[in-house]
Amino acid sequence: LHQRDVSRLLTTLGTLRDQGNTVIVVEHDEEIIRAADHIIDVGPGPGDLGGRVVAQGTVEDIERSSESATGAYLRSGGAVGRSEARQRTRTADEPLSTITVVGATEHNLKNIDVDIPLGRLVAVTGVSGSGKSTLVADILEPALRRKVQGTRVVVGKHRDLLGWGQVTQVIAVDQSPIGRSPKSNPATYTGVFDEIRAVFAELPEARARGFTASRFSFNDHHGACSACGGEGIQHVEMHFLADVDVPCELCGGKRYNAETLTVKLHGHSIADVLQMKIERALELFRPFARIRDTLQILCDVGLGYMQLGQSSKSLSGGEAQRVKLASELCRGRTSGIVYILDEPTVGLHFADVDRLLAVLDRLVSMGNTVVVVEHNLDVIAAADYVIDLGPEGGDEGGRVVVAGRPEDVAACAESHTGRYLAAKLAGLRQPTGAVSGPAWVG
Template sequence: ENIEGYMRQVPCPDCGGARLNPLALAVTVDGRTIHDLCAMSIAEAAKALAEMNLDDRDSMIAEQVLKEIRSRLGFLLDVGLDYLNLSRSAATLAGGEAQRIRLASQVGSGLVGVLYVLDEPSIGLHQRDNRRLIETLVRMRDLGNTVMVVEHDEETIRVADHVVDIGPGAGEHGGAIVHSGPLEGLLELEESITGQYLSGQRRIAVPQMRRTGDGTRLVVRGARENNLADIDVAFPLQQFVCVTGVSGSGKSSLVNEILHRALMQHIYRSKTPPGRHTRLDGVGHLDKVICIDQSPIGRTPRSNPATYTGVFDHVRKLFANTAESRVRGYMPGRFSFNVKGGRCEACRGDGTIRIEMHFLPDVYVPCEVCKGKRYNRDTLEVTFKGRNIAEVLDMPCTDALEFFANQPPIARHMGTLVDVGLGYVRLGQPAPTLSGGEAQRVKLSSELAKRSTGHTMYILDEPTTGLHFEDVRKLLGVLGRLVDQGNTVVVIEHNLDVVKTADWIIDLGPEGGSGGGRIVAEGTPEQVAEVPESHTGRYLRPMLC
């Protein structure tokens, strides 16, 4: 593992990355080897096969095969994957891309009477490609199937025949069916937050003023990773910067592979090599770079929002300073469920016992000794304002903010968790039970609670994934606070509510794959909306009215 940091994948010198020996590569169809065809994007391959010139004998042999290939490529085009190479490794696909490939294979199967369940298929899709995805879903329905979609995308909701709205709030404030029926009924419901956003009663407002920053910039020179066409990109500092463009236009290559890795290398001496570029100018204006993604905050039930944000250290010190703790000689470590002393030894502080099931997933059951409280009886006898440590961990953040109002270090952390819209999450809620969006907002709240240096760049890749309209509004408020403290926020985003609130947009394209990798437009949302070549600008224009 230590050596891997110094290693890099390079094409095989013998086959040039084709994976096949010279005998296999000697076979050509219409002058192309199998490697030539697989190296093309799906759109290019479909065009090449459509224009293929074969003599009568070859046409007779290839007729059925070509028909099958063309139809399958057509399904991939319909779900907005025209920019992917046929030889693209499955491990490098985003979650939304892999889901749409599986969807394309189902469309091609032509099955009838099947229930399809899709979880946010619009993830990572530009508005232009979203329309093609919806048409595919409608076609599956018309074949005689039932399509059930979990979705926050407004366009998808409006096309649905039947809408089920669950709420009205989140966590313990939700779980009820607010509406089940046609869309029209949802639009008239006052208690539905979804209905209020769809009907226009609530909306995310366009900012009255755009931040202009202090004039300093971070410039990536000669970016040429993947499909980037040797471009220079300037990121203005102390502003909210949004990188947009159709799927496959080079956004992740620019921000994640070049900008983030190059900054990590310059600031933290990271050994991960950045994507191909000439140089990075203006690094001296930054002293920190933080990538806030939707990966889990912890892999085990021991990790929770209280431990991740650091507030649990303050809570344990508070319990250790109570009169009862002092009499008993308890230190802060007594109130940790990770070490011996105060924890329940039957479950080792997990609160659950894992039962291994052969050939089936493991089953977790509450500990019979502590009943899921994680601590032993002696530890639970120590209370603060009538609550023991287990009851405090079971509190929602909103209640904890009120409970610890007179404890500034704890109240500050609780306040930021409530500000990012996580008031319903319990302090001790196990990390694996948090969704991607919730985990990301726990990370954001942790950053907000820190003392700001004002020279930090925050990088977020599609932060609105899995977020409701109201959650997007709260997220934008949090990102705005980070920028107002003098920091820079760079997001890759398709959500137009986020794009319209940005101070500066960098729009890549104009298409995906080999047709992208260039800057189509850059400037304020109003300036980008006036660029006719920009697909983002075309969809953004009505939002700014």
């Protein structure tokens, strides 16, 4: 939701409360949190690091908690993405190459021309129904795919696309599950599992038995458990109830047969490695540069708590998206790519938004362009360039209200985004002191 819609939602929720009802919301939005009568903060971290009540009470009670990541954010006045280390040297008056969408008329777009600077973090904003997704998902992304990659796709109505010559690839990074199979996991998706299997194949026990790297794939019938086929689980039909998955009785959920599990690296079998937290696996494989670098990136994007072989089915949308972004960072210093993300902060805590911004900055610093369709004020405030559509939704939207730096948008009286962004930027300029969060926040 756009921040204006959040304010309207709060009015409705307040009315329900005043009528004698109880309203319980699971929420990350700062305005909703500050408006709540009672807050229950669960954590302090993700995964195994969470699962208990860190603090509860009023906003002031949460802010006083030294263990709460939510409290740290609220104390800072919303300083996500604005740390001194992230202050960009890129300035708005540098000569920039731009992609220009000319004469966009799809849906409610009013024959608009839109400049998108390359090599920048670009936020496309506006109230719901203003034309953001139409511009980016229906026109920009497919038009670039057709021009750059020769893909046959349907493109929304526009007259032309200019300035795309420096673009080498277009990649949409969404929150859909990783991989094409339920067996997919962070190790297989990033490609690091191939490197790990190669290490196991070089161990003396493996060489003595004639095992190759393929033996350590849970898709290989020689190495996988014969009962579950390498899934580690068995499906039980419950007829009149929902089917359930239970650990395989033969391998105990380890996926591999007993002979494969005899090969160990410092006492750890290939199954043990897949069940390790990524941060623990990083220590085990630190001597192996290519594996170490990939695992370090996964930790950098805030996924160190996750099991290396965790099933894609168990990942949240935000976790899946960060695995995809980590995979992109693992490609090395590629440049000229346009990354497109549609509301990447949906379901993310403030601490996760901070990590997301750090990843997006790394992609931009490598010479790529990141275009995000976003309502989150922290992301908008951290962007290099903002394109605000509107001023309203539907027929009253579809034109460019203002485009420029976040400060330019904040100064535009006609922009609903600008009004809320001005308050956010004003709060960030207030001297709030050092932001000290719980130890797990990287």
